[in-house]
Amino acid sequence: MKIRIDMTGMRFGRLIGICFAHKSRSGHAHWLFQCDCGTELVAAGGNVRSGRTASCGCLHREICAARLTQHGHRAQHRHDATYRAWQRMKTENEAGVISPAWSDDYARFLADM
Ligand SMILES: [Zn+2]
Structure with a gap:
């Protein structure tokens, strides 16, 4: 052993x-x-x-x-107003109102705006 x-x-x-x-x-x-x-x-x-x-x-x-x-967009948009809105939306989206694709893809969210 x-x-x-x-x-x-x-x-x-x-x-x-x-x-x-x-x-x-x-x-x-x-x-x-x-x-x-x-x-x-x-x-x-x-x-x-x-x-x-x-x-x-x-x-x-x-x-x-x-x-x-x-x-991605994370670094340059960290202080961007759209990014903040997206983050707020993510945290407020506990009811699952917005599209799940948006909630995990910021680039997709930007493109759809
Ligand atoms: Zn660890």
Whole structure:
């Protein structure tokens, strides 16, 4: 039996080892980690040590969001009146009155205006 590497308290990317979780059927040790965003997740220790798993998934989401911002309207229209109106509409749209396409696509909203 291989000696298990103790990952408790160790930081890998955004993850900090909390405790050993379980051993998978293939024999890989899984650990409970806490991400910097507060999410707890269980991941294979090997993946975390190699950097394949560096967050609960929020890192990936942020990279995607950053890419969208670069090519989309978000950055230059952040203080734009139309953008603010769209944001207000989004928050006020709990009843689902406006078109869902508008609520998640600012470019589409602009085009339709
Ligand atoms: Zn996270």
